Amino acid sequence: MSAPEEAMTGAVAATRSQIDEIIAGRFACRDFSDAPVGRGTIEQILRVARFAPSGANIQPWHVYALAGTVKDTVSVALREAHETARDAHVSEYSYYASDLPEPYLRRRQEFGRLFYGSLGIAQTDLQARSGQTAKNYAFFGAPVGLIVTIDRRLQVGSWLDLGMFVQNVLLAAAGHGLQSCPQETFSKYHRILRPLLSIPAEQMVVCGISIGRARDVAKGRLMPRADIAEFASFAGFEEQSATQMERTRPWEAETS
Numbered sequence: 001m002s003a004p005e006e007a008m009t010g011a012v013a014a015t016r017s018q019i020d021e022i023i024a025g026r027f028a029c030r031d032f033s034d035a036p037v038g039r040g041t042i043e044q045i046l047r048v049a050r051f052a053p054s055g056a057n058i059q060p061w062h063v064y065a066l067a068g069t070v071k072d073t074v075s076v077a078l079r080e081a082h083e084t085a086r087d088a089h090v091s092e093y094s095y096y097a098s099d100l101p102e103p104y105l106r107r108r109q110e111f112g113r114l115f116y117g118s119l120g121i122a123q124t125d126l127q128a129r130s131g132q133t134a135k136n137y138a139f140f141g142a143p144v145g146l147i148v149t150i151d152r153r154l155q156v157g158s159w160l161d162l163g164m165f166v167q168n169v170l171l172a173a174a175g176h177g178l179q180s181c182p183q184e185t186f187s188k189y190h191r192i193l194r195p196l197l198s199i200p201a202e203q204m205v206v207c208g209i210s211i212g213r214a215r216d217v218a219k220g221r222l223m224p225r226a227d228i229a230e231f232a233s234f235a236g237f238e239e240q241s242a243t244q245m246e247r248t249r250p251w252e253a254e255t256s
């Protein structure tokens with residue numbers, strides 16, 4: 001079985017409900033068709049996504065939704081910067097720890113192997129890798145790009161809230177039969193994005209999100225996930241009697 005097939009099979013096997021299917025069926029799409037997505041659909045996605053929880057309900061998200069020539073202008077400017085001046089640009093926040101400890105280092109290495117392997121790009125081929133990175137700035141061909149920002153005066157807890165909002169956007173898009181890709185790489189070019197989109201100084205560019213229809217939905221998820229035993233521990237569940245479980249939550253009794 002190929003890596004994408006395995007990753008998809010694992011995801012499908014994990015589903016028990018419609019929301020499970022949407023969560024496990026979402027994947028980072030990096031090849032969109034140019035089929036348009038209307039403003040009404042994006043508004044509906046954001047209307048639902050805003051129900052993300054946030055500490056004290058402060059709702060710390062801000063979104064610039066781009067399509068048409070505005071999106072194209074952004075893409076051209078960022079692609080040019082990527083070609084000619086990429087070392088002159090740096091994100092206002094660190095996404096990754098500079099020294100990744102295990103097991104994260106091993107997972108990132110697996111990501112690189114699977115990702116570049118799927119594209120037929122050797123990991124040592126820096127030019128081909130840079131060409132792939134450039135596709136980010138064209139929103140991978142998607143008709144809609146979102147730029148997500150947060151007020152820099154807020155603390156790390158608000159970034160947690162923002163992550164929930166971003167995930168809601170991805171899931172709401174999936175509910176409309178749309179694919180998406182969250183992209184931190186846009187944060188690097190905040191100095192270009194700021195004047196183009198009139199982003200106020202107090203807002204920090206966190207990420208982009210491409211939204212559209214995958215050119216080939218069958219490609220699906222490429223990336224596997226660690227088993228729950230690798231990241232979760234359980235305590236006290238034995239105290240609930242089997243009969244009680246059977247009576248109140250039969251689906252859990254069945255799967256445990």
Ligand SMILES: Cc1cc2nc3c(=O)[nH]c(=O)nc-3n(C[C@H](O)[C@H](O)[C@H](O)COP(=O)(O)O)c2cc1C
Nearest residue numbers: 026027028111136182183184185186207221222223
């Ligand atoms: C906040 C965030 C930022 C990301 N930034 C990028 C990016 O800049 N470019 C990209 O191609 N993928 C990006 N990704 C996608 C991840 O690589 C992808 O989610 C991960 O490999 C797991 O794959 P899956 O989403 O298909 O399950 C990002 C994901 C997240 C959550």
